[in-house]
Amino acid sequence: MAAVFALVFVPGLAAVLFMLGGAKGDLSFGTAMATTVFVALAAGVFSGLLRLSQRWEDEKPTGT
Numbered sequence: 001m002a003a004v005f006a007l008v009f010v011p012g013l014a015a016v017l018f019m020l021g022g023a024k025g026d027l028s029f030g031t032a033m034a035t036t037v038f039v040a041l042a043a044g045v046f047s048g049l050l051r052l053s054q055r056w057e058d059e060k061p062t063g064t
Helices: 002-023 029-057
Strands: none
Touching: 002 029
16 A cells, blocks of 8 residues: 555655746745645645555455
């Protein structure tokens, strides 16, 4: 499950850092709000995936 988390976390982290790096030269109110919303959405995806992966680890096998 750590691999699933890493496959979502690494591109998400790269996207957030790219957005912050691209906005550092011209940081207007709209750019700051967009960056804040983008980071909040990415954090929500990461926390949701972490909760899902923790549930997956606690599941009992249902096969015969």
